[in-house]
Amino acid sequence: MSGHRPIVVGIDGSPSSLQAVSWAAREAALRATPLSLITTAFVPGTYGVPIGMPASFFQDEERDGQERLNRAAQAARDAVPGHNIEIVTTLCTGTPAGELLARSADASMLVVGANRRGIIERTVLGSVSSAVATHATCPVAVIRGIPDRDINGHPRPVVVGVDGTQHSEPAISMAFEEAAQRQSELVAVHAWSDIVLELSLDGGTDAEWERDAANETALLSENLAGYADNFPDVKVRTIVVRDRPIRHLREQAEHAQLLVVGSRGRGGFSSMLLGSTSRALMHSVVCPLLIVR
Template structure:
């Protein structure tokens, strides 16, 4: 656990972002670390007030930004009753994604809200969550707005996706930490239908399938080895399934309080920096999604 590095969360004043703020406050309280809340606003440029806008445009924007921060600080305080949370608020002038990414160099975690309807409200939702998840230098939690549901009250297990590669190892370590902090069960899921089958697999024979299952179960056990000793109080349940990772992890997330995945993004294009599985889950799961690059 990284001591005293802050958890950073962005707010635009929407209900989605306030849910993210509340979740981030609880995460900060669990870690005994500060919470940094940021909002963005326009600043006067070389061309002055935009055409058609009142002369008080920038003053109004600054006042609204400060009001958004005050509302977020209040939401954060309500989320951790009885705990004196160290909250810092900052009104920024850069782009939302740029401000969050800059802070990812020194943050323990970045938290962003994402509307279930996919509406981009003042820039902290939708595409910004994708950009931050792809480029941040620390873990990123994406908190979706769920109708009639308070994400801070979700119960259930912490679920982690395991693919057996080095890319999932940081996610496994953080999933154990999250389960220990929340004092809940950890469900480790390994879905193997989209990986290369062994060359000696013979046309779907029973013995062939059993051998594959045995190999994939051993792979999962090897991936989890050592963590149980570091977190002896965390109960671990393993699942090895012949299924597509996105579909199976989405199903497990329906009854989870947190889903943790790694990122296997490859290639030189910005859109490919986030792996296809984590990118698909980010826009479909109901519980908070923690992406560990």
């Protein structure tokens, strides 16, 4: 990834968006890349001030947006003391999702917060993270705001989901890169079926299960081999399970500093821009989730 392509963060003033800024600032420091903070505000239009709003509506919008950006920029600097990262702030006029997606072609990564407490926040604001994760052309990091938890402050492993198809190869590559930069262990989790095998099959002998496990373990090792050669200092631990990839990835994420997955799964339908596994994890994991197209 080019060090000149910025990491772009969407700011809405919520606690989770400030945690997203904190996480992105550390990522920018690790990668020596600029950090771009954006927020949106209404601007004067054809029909003037909305009915019921004060005459100062647009000025208030602009002031509030600039204050959000100032707080975010300070949060970024506080997250990486001693690092002189380049921070650019922009007050935009479009929709939050539209502004972020427009920048995805020239960004090294988009970062959004995802934790919303109220039903309106979850429905309206939460849809921004879903839209961005679904349609962005660059990797997307989704940061869930966890109270009293320093998402940058613990030496936990990086976890990557590997489904054995070409769709997970970009995720594997980026997971190795993240683990190397963070000097952390990489945990590769592979489930050889998306369906619950115990409910779909009439059983099987222990020998058959052992044979399948050996084959899938070999497949996982093959998927990781080339990347391991490029990152010899990264310690890799592998986990091979029969089914339920969402459950197993969620369990590993509880003890991880980052979970990395591909945007599409084994089905790989061209119309399915975001697979069921990545979509489910986006709304449930408690650590930062990185979705790699």
